[in-house]
Amino acid sequence: MSSLLPADGARLLIDGKLRQGGDGVFETANPATEEVVGLAANADAADMDAAITAARTAFDDTEWSRDHAFRARCLEQLRVALQGEVEALREITVTEAGAPVMLTKGPQLEGPIADLAFAAGLAENYEWETDLGVAEPMGIKTRRTLRREPVGVVGAIIPWNFPHQIGFAKLGPALAAGNTVVLKPAPDTPWCAAAVGAIIAEQTDIPPGVVNIVTSSDHALGARLSVDPRVDLISFTGSTQTGRLVMAAAAPTLKKTFLELGGKSAFIVLDDADIAGAVGVAAFSVCVHAGQGCALTTRLLVPRASYDEAVQVAAATMGRMKPGDPTDPGTVCGPLISRRQRDRVLGYLDTARAEGGRIVVGGGRPEGRERGWFVEPTLIADLPNTATVAREEIFGPVLVIIPHDGDEDAIRIANDSPYGLSGSVWGVDPERIRRVTEGVRTGTLSVNGGIWYSADAPFGGYKQSGIGREMGVAGFEEYLETKLIATAG
The missing domain is CATH 3.40.309.10 (Aldehyde Dehydrogenase; Chain A, domain 2)
Incomplete structure (x- = not known):
């Protein structure tokens, strides 16, 4: 097993701490050999609730959402830390996802890690406020300022086929925009996500609660992110059939929903x-x-x-x-x-x-x-x-x-x-x-x-291939709200 993961099973990351799952552990297998290669923390509903609580608190009660330079530094720190552990991550990705090792030199691992530099640059250099000038609506002289702000708590649900590319394509822009995140990876690739969680907890200054990673053998545990009113946005990548369920579950709370779905x-x-x-x-x-x-x-x-x-x-x-x-x-x-x-x-x-x-x-x-x-x-x-x-x-x-x-x-x-x-x-x-x-x-x-x-090019689909865009400035702006401030005088 990689040195990033303890012998008794990969951990959850909740509120800055690596911990066991409330439902024990579950096995992860090598698809090339069918052999069980190790254990991952199996989260329960209480773990997911704790992760959402931590993300909500980190967004509401810390300066994370407002300190653009600090976020840029943390993302750059994460990129460097991931590159320092790239061989361990490569071993995990090939073993657990069955990804050909040649692809880890590109879109399965090294490419997405490098792409975090683009997200860090956006955090520091994006035009967060725009002066729309002075107008006189209804005869009142008014200066208008357009402000872009983070949405809040992001529930990110990712599949198993490109666990790092899709994971970082959500984490990078969501964090750069000032959001906090609860990441629910697929049950097939828990190690890939847990290893990233260990690096975040042990090798970066990302504050507790800003990133939470919840692994589980239960596909349905991620559905709690869609229905919980404390979660402001769902970013889901997976099948169109599951995307419909995610969208329906999010509808009662009218939370913003980004879907990257199937294709033919x-x-x-x-x-x-x-x-x-x-x-x-x-x-x-x-x-x-x-x-x-x-x-x-x-x-x-x-x-x-x-x-x-x-x-x-x-x-x-x-x-x-x-x-x-x-x-x-x-x-x-x-x-x-x-x-x-x-x-x-x-x-x-x-x-x-x-x-x-x-x-x-x-x-x-x-x-x-x-x-x-x-x-x-x-x-x-x-x-x-x-x-x-x-x-x-x-x-x-x-x-x-x-x-x-x-x-x-x-x-x-x-x-x-x-x-x-x-x-x-x-x-x-x-x-x-x-x-x-x-x-x-x-x-x-x-x-x-x-x-x-x-990294700088938007990706997404028409029709039943999804809603919204990932990557590029357009993907970053999926994680922002728009506020107009009108000042008289």
């Missing part, structure tokens, strides 16, 4: 593109981290005249992407997070077969891997966009290839989805590319391989 994004290849090159990229990308990413492009739309060629290229690419040990530096496609998730993905493949789909490559568990929750990279052909596997988020290394009849038809197919999170367009003619990017209703789009992920 389209990778559009235009007929002037390098078909083989574009399709190879699409097939490769859906295998990364075993397809466990909400923004991955899992529908491949290709010109009908090039359909057979595209199927062959995609199949050849995915056939080479063998699921492997996430500790191997060459592994791109690791395990799925759990037996439940593996069985869910295999169930979708059975549905595809039942609906007339052709499994071109993959379609089951890989040979030679009797242990671990692995699924072969799988290409599904000969199904329309109305098929179940083209409509629903699978969260596995599964690509559905669909022919289109020109640019307008590709836009139509891409938009024929309840989701609108991400997408990709490959082509040559700038005007055609512009028309497609204007027509596709998604929150992010990559053109010819452009990377939209960055």
Whole structure:
């Protein structure tokens, strides 16, 4: 076990103290081996109540929300401390999340840690007050000042697929804005969050109660954040189905709700593109981290005249992407997070077969891997966009290839989805590319391989892919309220 975690189980962080859970401990497993690797504190309702109380008190009774320079220093201190523990965090992330070690050099760990510098800069340099000048409404000379202030207590609920990226994308801007936070991680990755809690408690000056981390085997414990009137904002990342429940639970208290939800994004290849090159990229990308990413492009739309060629290229690419040990530096496609998730993905493949789909490559568990929750990279052909596997988020290394009849038809197919999170367009003619990017209703789009992920760039979706934006200045401002002060004279 990492030196960040005690032998008898990872701790909760509540009111500045690392402590055991009221419901004992629960096991965390390695998805590549199915072995139990250790224990995490199992919080109960009393623990969650204590965390909310601590966050409320820290916001209401301390200078945290008003001392911008102190917050910037604490965030920078946290970034440096995390970088100092990066090897221990890497071990935990690979072991618990099944993340290929190569990804921890980027979006699974080192990238999100570095991104805290952007949040720290916002805390210190953001224009917290804006002078709107003098006006005379109803004949009264008035100077108007626009002030931005933190919302208050943030309930942050995060999934297991990118525990550090998503966790820091909430903690960084929420803290920079002056809020206090109760973080509820997924039961599948409690160590990832608990290790961060230990670093906050032992290596930073972040005051007690400002960050509280509550691990639990009970998915429903996070629901208490949605209903508690002491919590002012819910920031949730997860499935669209769960997002609906979070939004409904928050409705009675009318708390601000940010939702980053699912996707079924389209990778559009235009007929002037390098078909083989574009399709190879699409097939490769859906295998990364075993397809466990909400923004991955899992529908491949290709010109009908090039359909057979595209199927062959995609199949050849995915056939080479063998699921492997996430500790191997060459592994791109690791395990799925759990037996439940593996069985869910295999169930979708059975549905595809039942609906007339052709499994071109993959379609089951890989040979030679009797242990671990692995699924072969799988290409599904000969199904329309109305098929179940083209409509629903699978969260596995599964690509559905669909022919289109020109640019307008590709836009139509891409938009024929309840989701609108991400997408990709490959082509040559700038005007055609512009028309497609204007027509596709998604929150992010990559053109010819452009990377939209960055600390200063907002991320989020249209339609049932969510509400609000994460990262960038827009994501930071999700955690602010707007106050207008009008002074006569």
